[in-house]
Amino acid sequence: MSAASIDVALPRLLSGISQPGMVQLDRHLDVHGPLPAPARLDGATLVELAERSQLRGRGGARFPAATKMRAVRASRGHAIVVANGCESEPMSRKDALLLEELPHLVLDGAALAARAVGAERVIVAYEGPNHDSRLSLEHALKQRRSAGIDSVAFELFAAAETFLTGQETSLVSQINGGLPRPSFIPPRPTQRGVRRRPTLVQNVETLAHLALIARHGADWYSGLGTETEPGSTLVTVLGAVNAPGVYEIECGTALEPLFAAAGGVRGAIAGLLIGGYFGSWLPAAVASELELSDASLARHNAALGCGVVVVLPSGACPVAETVRVAIYLATETANQCGPCVHGSAAIARTLHGIAEGTAAASALADLGRWTSILPGRGACHLPDGLAHFVSTALRTFPAAFDDHARHGPCEACSAPALLHIPPPSKKLR
Amino acid sequence: MKLRVNPINCHAHGLCAELLPEWIRLDEWGYPIINPDRIPRELEAHARRAADACPTLALLLTRD
Ligand SMILES: Cc1cc2nc3c(=O)[nH]c(=O)nc-3n(C[C@H](O)[C@H](O)[C@H](O)COP(=O)(O)O)c2cc1C
Ligand code: SF4
Ligand code: SF4
Numbered sequence: 001m002s003a004a005s006i007d008v009a010l011p012r013l014l015s016g017i018s019q020p021g022m023v024q025l026d027r028h029l030d031v032h033g034p035l036p037a038p039a040r041l042d043g044a045t046l047v048e049l050a051e052r053s054q055l056r057g058r059g060g061a062r063f064p065a066a067t068k069m070r071a072v073r074a075s076r077g078h079a080i081v082v083a084n085g086c087e088s089e090p091m092s093r094k095d096a097l098l099l100e101e102l103p104h105l106v107l108d109g110a111a112l113a114a115r116a117v118g119a120e121r122v123i124v125a126y127e128g129p130n131h132d133s134r135l136s137l138e139h140a141l142k143q144r145r146s147a148g149i150d151s152v153a154f155e156l157f158a159a160a161e162t163f164l165t166g167q168e169t170s171l172v173s174q175i176n177g178g179l180p181r182p183s184f185i186p187p188r189p190t191q192r193g194v195r196r197r198p199t200l201v202q203n204v205e206t207l208a209h210l211a212l213i214a215r216h217g218a219d220w221y222s223g224l225g226t227e228t229e230p231g232s233t234l235v236t237v238l239g240a241v242n243a244p245g246v247y248e249i250e251c252g253t254a255l256e257p258l259f260a261a262a263g264g265v266r267g268a269i270a271g272l273l274i275g276g277y278f279g280s281w282l283p284a285a286v287a288s289e290l291e292l293s294d295a296s297l298a299r300h301n302a303a304l305g306c307g308v309v310v311v312l313p314s315g316a317c318p319v320a321e322t323v324r325v326a327i328y329l330a331t332e333t334a335n336q337c338g339p340c341v342h343g344s345a346a347i348a349r350t351l352h353g354i355a356e357g358t359a360a361a362s363a364l365a366d367l368g369r370w371t372s373i374l375p376g377r378g379a380c381h382l383p384d385g386l387a388h389f390v391s392t393a394l395r396t397f398p399a400a401f402d403d404h405a406r407h408g409p410c411e412a413c414s415a416p417a418l419l420h421i422p423p424p425s426k427k428l429r
Numbered sequence: 430m431k432l433r434v435n436p437i438n439c440h441a442h443g444l445c446a447e448l449l450p451e452w453i454r455l456d457e458w459g460y461p462i463i464n465p466d467r468i469p470r471e472l473e474a475h476a477r478r479a480a481d482a483c484p485t486l487a488l489l490l491t492r493d
Contacts, residue, residue: 336436
């Protein structure tokens with residue numbers, strides 16, 4: 001196939017959306033066509049397709065999907081697929097958009113993932129209070145049953161409303177009737193997960209991409225993006241742009257065209273947050289040169305993570321925003337691992353002291369030490385995420401932190417929060 | 430051979446750091462910070478002893 005004959009245009013995932021609300025089954029089939037039958041595309045071929053497409057997870061870690069599928073196939077027992085639509089990252093909206101408006105794409109992908117690992121059961125998890133997601137999923141499943149599309153059994157799961165809810169071992173624990181708490185690895189869910197069976201946990205956007213790759217192939221998928229990061233990806237753009245929302249971009253694209261698509265940047269900006277609450281603060285000056293590719297982001301010690309891009313307006317206070325998120329994350333720990341519980345609390349408390357101008361003289365040095373010893377020391381990556389979020393804030397806004405440490409709150413401290421802090425979760429301990 | 434700790438099971442008894450100070454130090458809350466490198470031959474026996482001594486079986490030896 002010559003490159004010219006490949007239709008690479010954007011949008012891909014979002015192409016079915018023509019009006020607000022859920023894309024119905026007939027429209028979904030009009031736009032994308034039916035799923036290839038198992039006789040034409042078996043499980044092993046699907047894994048190969050995922051491999052050749054270099055499809056990587058969109059839940060935050062960007063782990064190769066084919067590697068995980070192979071691990072599940074290599075484990076003994078009847079496999080189960082979990083479609084992870086929890087989207088516990090407070091600034092992200094892409095997974096909710098997929099569940100609410102494009103449930104058929106997600107369900108197609110989940111059915112294909114089941115085919116890839118030989119599973120007969122799929123559990124679709126969403127954040128419990130997210131009623132719209134459940135309604136769309138139920139409606140879509142009814143349409144599919146009447147049309148007789150699926151050979152797998154789907155089940156919906158209402159996950160807890162906490163920051164840890166969508167972490168994969170925490171999600172598996174909940175489905176097994178336990179608390180939303182991560183567990184120690186090994187065993188990995190791919191070896192022993194839901195009902196002690198080999199379990200493939202995959203983010204709903206990852207599955208939606210799989211639904212299109214299965215239809216159009218790896219060459220089509222790679223018609224967009226870079227050599228090492230083919231395809232498209234969803235990002236949630238928020239903050240000082242004229243049209244905040246979810247956008248589908250070519251992988252590796254520059255930041256500027258994304259801002260243009262989001263209606264342009266509004267006014268002067270103080271900085272950027274790339275990757276959400278596990279992400280990196282970056283100075284405003286890098287916006288003009290930054291590409292959303294692994295390579296370009298890595299040069300700035302950043303990663304796209306779950307795809308959240310926040311533009312901090314110059315009227316906002318980076319210290320106040322950072323402190324609120326740090327306190328939120330520290331209160332959302334699962335209270336299981338000593339270094340995480342003590343370290344997160346110490347970081348949050350000390351940051352709060354700096355913001356109030358009441359911290360000890362050693363505060364900045366303490367923060368530097370804690371953020372460097374915390375990564376890798378919990379059962380999950382919450383401490384790693386928090387440490388990175390805080391250390392990049394300190395590096396990006398040194399003058400602001402210094403100023404608060406000396407003089408206390410600035411005028412912008414009392415401005416409404418830009419970074420969303422969910423109400424305290426009713427903790428199930 | 431490497432050493433790892435299961436942070437959910439570790440209750441900061443600190444015994445491990447006493448037995449293997451060359452490889453394990455404690456943070457300010459008493460939780461172990463373990464050298465992630467491969468353990469040198471001459472420390473392997475000590476590492477095994479430290480893992481066996483952990484009261485909560487939180488200290489794990491891994492191959493590789
Ligand atoms: C604290 C924490 C929260 C997470 N929350 C989510 C989430 O809400 N949704 C999600 O898909 N992945 C989440 N993840 C990542 C999952 O653990 C897992 O890597 C992902 O669901 C795998 O799917 P993927 O490979 O398709 O991305 C979270 C990870 C951590 C450490
Ligand atoms: S690292 Fe923290 S958030 Fe993760 S399981 Fe341990 S205590 Fe819970
Ligand atoms: S001996 Fe065990 S419980 Fe005590 S600090 Fe070491 S690993 Fe943790």
